[in-house]
């Protein structure tokens with residue numbers, strides 16, 4: 001069991017503390033699935049107001065469900081489809097305040113109202129995406145985006161080994 005003392009009251013500090021915890025979890029561990037699983041657990045425990053937190057992996061240019069917390073979800077998402085597929089196709093973070101207004105949004109969980117999807121790129125290769133869903137419209141702001149992009153930057157090299165597609 002890992003015990004982290006994360007007590008930040010402002011978002012930038014929260015993400016800095018989560019980054020330190022993530023670093024402790026993945027340092028020295030080459031197994032990508034284990035590292036995604038612990039990262040999903042960390043996000044789920046410390047980010048308030050989420051209904052889904054997890055990963056889709058790039059498996060031969062298709063997104064395939066990876067470790068996550070939340071309700072059982074869609075297993076395969078083509079590049080370009082929905083919010084996750086848009087992040088994979090463009091390799092740009094998608095921060096969506098109202099998923100119902102996003103063309104092609106895939107409703108895995110009817111409770112989702114807003115979504116943040118960060119592509120995971122390492123050495124020029126798309127490894128997958130981090131997907132966070134919230135039941136609150138506009139849940140994710142620029143600080144969440146910057147914080148999650150930093151977490152993904154720390155995680156990416158720890159996912160590169162075992163997931164080579």
Ligand code: SME
Nearest residue numbers: 073082083084105106108
């Ligand atoms: N809503 C996502 C699909 C993944 S689930 O939210 C877990 C999308 O449109 O890409």
